[in-house]
Amino acid sequence: MYNPTDILLLHRQPSRWLGALIILLTLLGCMALYRSALPTLPSLLGVMGLWVYCVWIWPRQVSLQHADSVTGLRFDSEGWHVLRRDGSERGARLLGDTYVSALLTVVRLRQPDRWLPVSVILPADAASEDSLRRLRLRLRFSRQRWAAAE
Numbered sequence: 001m002y003n004p005t006d007i008l009l010l011h012r013q014p015s016r017w018l019g020a021l022i023i024l025l026t027l028l029g030c031m032a033l034y035r036s037a038l039p040t041l042p043s044l045l046g047v048m049g050l051w052v053y054c055v056w057i058w059p060r061q062v063s064l065q066h067a068d069s070v071t072g073l074r075f076d077s078e079g080w081h082v083l084r085r086d087g088s089e090r091g092a093r094l095l096g097d098t099y100v101s102a103l104l105t106v107v108r109l110r111q112p113d114r115w116l117p118v119s120v121i122l123p124a125d126a127a128s129e130d131s132l133r134r135l136r137l138r139l140r141f142s143r144q145r146w147a148a149a150e
Contacts, residue, residue: 008075010135012064015126019062026054061121070120073107075138080109082118092118100139105132107139 033046059066064085072083080092092109095117099106105122122132 006077008073008131008134008138010073010122010127010131012071012073012120012122012127013125014063015121015123017123017125018121019058021123022054022057022062026050070118073120073135082109082111082120094139098139100136102136105136105139107135 029050030047033043033050036043038046060069064071067084067086069085070082071085074081074083074089078091080094082090082092084090090111090113092111095108095110098108103124107120107122109118109120111118122135124132126132127135
């Protein structure tokens with residue numbers, strides 16, 4: 001029998017909170033390197049590394065403009081699926097280190113064709129309230145979560 005609550009579709013949108021947090025942490029890291037007792041060259045290399053990482057992560061997690069960025073998640077009878085900006089959809093397995101709270105949800109998924117797991121960072125403004133609430137409920141209380149995490 002078809003039950004509409006068994007299907008979860010979450011469309012992700014760009015997050016202002018995540019962007020502000022990434023910039024704030026990058027600036028704090030740069031100030032920590034500036035105030036440290038490191039020589040100038042390693043300190044400058046560390047600052048450059050922080051900004052390169054910030055520029056690399058921005059289109060993938062904040063603005064969602066990169067072709068490989070995750071723009072949605074779907075859960076149905078076949079399991080978890082990752083929806084990407086380029087239109088592709090791949091099956092995935094939920095990992096046990098997924099983090100769920102009211103302000104931040106980090107969904108960690110393993111795709112069979114990828115070496116590294118996929119992390120989807122979802123602050124409170126990254127999707128509609130209803131879809132985030134349904135996702136958090138599914139992740140906290142679903143039996144399939146624990147079966148997939150083993």
